[in-house]
Amino acid sequence: MSPVDALAIETDGLTKRYGNTTAVDDLTMQVERGTVYGFLGPNGAGKTTTMRMLTTLTRPTAGTASVAGHSIVDRESVTPHIGYLPEEPPVYDELTGREQLEYAAGLRDLPDDEASERIESLLERFDLLEDANKRIEDYSKGMRQKVGVIQAVLHEPDVAFLDEPTSGLDPRAARTMRDTIADLADHEMTIFLSTHILPVVDELADTIGVLHDGELVAEDDPERLKTRAETGDARSLEDAFLDITRDHDDEVAAEPSAE
Numbered sequence: 001m002s003p004v005d006a007l008a009i010e011t012d013g014l015t016k017r018y019g020n021t022t023a024v025d026d027l028t029m030q031v032e033r034g035t036v037y038g039f040l041g042p043n044g045a046g047k048t049t050t051m052r053m054l055t056t057l058t059r060p061t062a063g064t065a066s067v068a069g070h071s072i073v074d075r076e077s078v079t080p081h082i083g084y085l086p087e088e089p090p091v092y093d094e095l096t097g098r099e100q101l102e103y104a105a106g107l108r109d110l111p112d113d114e115a116s117e118r119i120e121s122l123l124e125r126f127d128l129l130e131d132a133n134k135r136i137e138d139y140s141k142g143m144r145q146k147v148g149v150i151q152a153v154l155h156e157p158d159v160a161f162l163d164e165p166t167s168g169l170d171p172r173a174a175r176t177m178r179d180t181i182a183d184l185a186d187h188e189m190t191i192f193l194s195t196h197i198l199p200v201v202d203e204l205a206d207t208i209g210v211l212h213d214g215e216l217v218a219e220d221d222p223e224r225l226k227t228r229a230e231t232g233d234a235r236s237l238e239d240a241f242l243d244i245t246r247d248h249d250d251e252v253a254a255e256p257s258a259e
């Protein structure tokens with residue numbers, strides 16, 4: 001595998017502006033195949049916008065990116081290789097959980113027997129078998145979230161984009177979710193994981209990127225990120241995150257005003 005083939009995601013100067021707001025600002029990053037990339041950032045940093053560009057749901061204002069070796073402007077080439085769990089799982093209330101997953105498998109052209117084997121095994125894994133024939137309108141938030149994650153990885157995409165995958169999950173289900181993400185990564189799936197729950201990233205991520213005001217302000221493996229550059233002392237990921245995003249705010253405040 002050449003170094004380029006080894007990349008699941010590659011962006012170069014990726015930028016998205018909405019009017020006067022620059023949501024993502026000149027983002028250049030690389031994510032290796034089969035790794036878990038923890039994508040952190042304060043509210044409004046541009047994480048969702050980045051994921052929407054990488055999953056072809058919104059077009060960049062400038063810059064380029066490829067996912068699984070395909071340019072994101074070539075929607076038809078990219079989508080078979082990706083799965084996406086957005087903040088609100090896209091599910092139909094009037095379907096049952098099982099019907100929703102069968103529908104998702106159909107959209108992905110999965111053969112019926114393969115689809116039903118995977119659906120049943122993931123339903124069991126997420127403790128949803130008993131409720132699989134209930135309509136989604138009667139599901140709790142956590143149950144909807146489970147269906148959303150299952151449908152994002154059902155077709156075993158090369159790259160899964162997961163936005164807050166543990167949102168709404170009880171501790172046992174959150175554990176299952178973390179174990180599932182680790183298993184998928186062990187089977188060569190690349191996971192691009194955005195969450196505010198730092199222990200999840202600390203446990204799972206091979207690399208962490210911190211986005212702030214649309215810019216990538218830090219990127220490293222969790223252990224190095226947690227080691228203070230100045231003193232070499234260990235700190236928690238939460239402390240590292242707070243230091244990095246505060247330092248960046250201080251830098252911005254110290255910049256001479258353009259006026």
Ligand SMILES: Nc1ncnc2c1ncn2[C@@H]1O[C@H](COP(=O)(O)OP(=O)(O)OP(=O)(O)O)[C@@H](O)[C@H]1O
Nearest residue numbers: 018021022023041042043044045046047048049050
């Ligand atoms: N469709 C849109 N139109 C206008 N502005 C937008 C749009 N989508 C996002 N923005 C702006 O872009 C910036 C980045 O938003 P984004 O949702 O990507 O952040 P985020 O890091 O995902 O935040 P959170 O952690 O709160 O989910 C914000 O200032 C937001 O207001």
